[in-house]
Amino acid sequence: MNTQYTITELAREFDVTPRAIRFYEDQGLLSPSREGSSGLRRVYSGRDRTRLKLTLRGKRLGFTLSEIRDLLDLYDSPTDTVPQLHAFLATVKRHREVLERQLEDLNATLEDLAQYEVEARTLLESGARGADALVSDARST
Template sequence: MSNTYNISDLAAEFDITTRTIRFYEEKGLLKPERNGNNRIYSPADRVALKLILRGKRLGFTLEESRDIITMYHPGQNNADQLHSLISKIREKRGQLEQQLHDLEVMMLDLESSEEKCLLALAELAPTS
């Protein structure tokens, strides 16, 4: 089993484009070695990419993902990283709960407005 990956390997594994991987590299989130024009990604790069994509699904910004990833130190107590991650998760959950509440209020407002419009149309309809 290989301990390194090329850009095509990672793109296929995570079902993303090579352009996406190069974007994360440009942002300093991935730091592959080079062999001429070929990028050689380490297992750490692979894990970082996996965490970036997970962070994206959770609604984290790239900066938030970077902060959490850079806190990780293999073989050490990573309690600070985990506390930070829990804090971010709770923050995102709170934001989503607020958005859900806002959407529920909007739905009620839309229903009320629709009902008023339907009543107004019914009053305008000619009676026979």
């Protein structure tokens, strides 16, 4: 089946702007054909639609456009899927490691904030003199 899409149809379907789609085209992620007397009208194929869908999914996962392009190009190649899967797994592993480090940092920050909150509430309960000490301590750091 040779289904074709306009930029407006794809933008509406995936809730992105036509400008975003043109940007992905400029980055080599999409390659629509051109129609019309001036060749300005973009016509996207089913392949382009799938690549846009995978690009948006990759962006949600935190992949860079370069990583997405490399992965999409691997899937377009006629070779077997083993190298493709290894490349995909390596990319996923790198992103998982980054996210796990970020999660550790966030958990440490949340623990610090919880401790500061306890200290601030304790000072407030002990009166205004304690609040003055908190402000003074905060200014010295």
